[in-house]
Amino acid sequence: MYIKKILWAIALIGLVIFGVIAYYIYGAMFQPNTKFTTDEAYIYVPTGANYTQVRNQLEPLLDDMDSFDALASQKKYTSNVKAGRFMISKGMNNNDIINSIRSKNLPIKVSFNNQHNLEDLAGRISKQIEADSLSLLEAMTDEDFLSENGFNDATALGMYLPNSYEFFWNTTAKGFRDKMLKEYKSYWNASRKAKAKALNLTPNEVMTVASIVYEESKKKDEQPRVAGVYLNRLRIGMKLDADPTLKFAAYQLPKYKNTVIRRVLNVHKEIDSPYNTYKNAGLPPGLIAMPDLSAIEAVLNPEKHDYYYFAVDVNRLGYHKFAKSLAQHNVNARAYQRYLSSQGINR
Template identity: 35%
Template sequence: MAKALIKSRNKGIKLGLTFLILAIIIIATVGFIYVKEQMKPVDSEGVSYDITIKIPSGSTTAKIADILEENSLIKNKYIFKIIVRMKEVDGKLKAGEYSLNKKMDLYQIIDALVKGNPKKTVKFTIPEGYELSMIAEKLSKQNLVNKERFLELCNNVSLFKKKFDFLKELPEGSTLEGYLFPDTYEVYKDAKEEEIINKMLARFEQVYNDKIKYKAKKLNLTMNEVITLASIIEREAKLDSERPLISAVFHNRLKKGWLLQSCATVQYVLGERKENLTYDDLKIDSKYNTYLYKGLPPGPIASPGLKSIEAAVEPANVDYMFFVVNKDGSHTFSRSFNEHVNAKNKNK
């Protein structure tokens, strides 16, 4: 009887150990699969563009992991820290500015940070209200692009549609006018024209957020209409406080079916920013001439900044129909034509 009990107990212990070992194997396998998955690129399937990050001097591995996770370059910051320790490179990750992308796996990112960033970079700033031709000219003078190739690429939107879905919303025949966001950028000195364009389009995609999209939808405006209107506001306004007022004038005119009569659109047709337009200038036959054609032009006339884009979807609640520029760059707004004429006479 005792032997039978001992035999039964031993059998139970063996069975329990078997289940325990199986459980450990299963847990280890699941854990291994999970860790392996977390080490993979964030976006191995889709189209990915470079993301520039800056690792400050003296950053710990934990701080670097936070920066990478915040920029969606790694899936799990804890796994990152574990792999760094396993590779025995803790404390060897170098500070600097890096261009990384979501197609890089954990090992590639760690190797890049260990190696450091020996490439020299250069900064450039595109002011708000610049046209494509002006952007090309500025970058060419900084020896960053071949002007002709840059403009040729900007005139071929289809080359960038795979990377940026928002470009699919543009009307047929559009260029990248208005969509290279004006900002300060840092690129490698040997960056190609495509890389610079991608960087600027990526910034636009970031700026044109869900909040702006929601407000545009409420106003029944397409993205192209928003950016077109914003570009006109950008060219007309000098003071940030006046952007919503200028936007309101154009919105009010559009609602009433009036001509927008923006000098900035005529200047775009002329290809030069004349301070004073002649009557002949105002007669130039172009869909961009808002003195001849009602509604918005076919596309943007320049690259608008964020404040102009916001003004385009958030016009001031006023009934102004006219504005005239004052000598100090500000504007006088009027409700009636007579008020407008008086304001113009005062500025002579």
């Protein structure tokens, strides 16, 4: 009888201990363990990060780090950290949190436009994904990659079509570049290639013209007309005489670094550069800026007309007056020059 009582006591103690352990395990796994007030929070785990780095990001977000540490160790997350962007929802328990940060890498929207060169683009992208600007620029300017895919230093910017794209935050520099190449190839489908060919232009040349059109006019409804002017000039062998190319050429010179050219002067027309379309016939070597998609489509679908000239319309700033003859253009151009002078814009 005495032995039975001892056995019952041992059993009861065992049950209590088991209950305590079960309660602790349940609490560690299934009790809510967040303390932020928003609906969700995100952590960004760098490539090659260890558990301590993850823990440092989680600590401000969780109520009980000890219970999380215990379960993370039990589930072997502490030795198997995954890189990426992960979401933690308000009220999540430790088990859900570990499952989320172990296997639910969430994509982000990466967007860019109006970048004037690859350096600017690399800087813009580095603020949105893990890859730094130096590694991005190295990937973008890799000579073997450019050569294999029909680009060079002057045309490389044209591979990056301004838009919003879905990427994982921990995408590498080469991963970003390679996906953008796929997007570029997808954009240049058979229909667009056929339109370019009908204009006697390659895709790279279309991008170059589009970059000039975009720098001339940000008005989408006017861009097809501006594109038509430049295509008319190209067709008859007339120099483009594009002011934006003069600005581009000037900005390559130390004299014009960190300056803003608001008025194109005769001195700019004397700059010795392949981008000076007042001196050189045909297209410049490459893009002068990143064109908007609307400008690219404007070149591929230009307005058909007999205009060869245009100047800023001082009565509708942002738009232009178009002319078929040099005489009419000179009238329009003088009106614009008078306007600049009246505004005190001399350089």
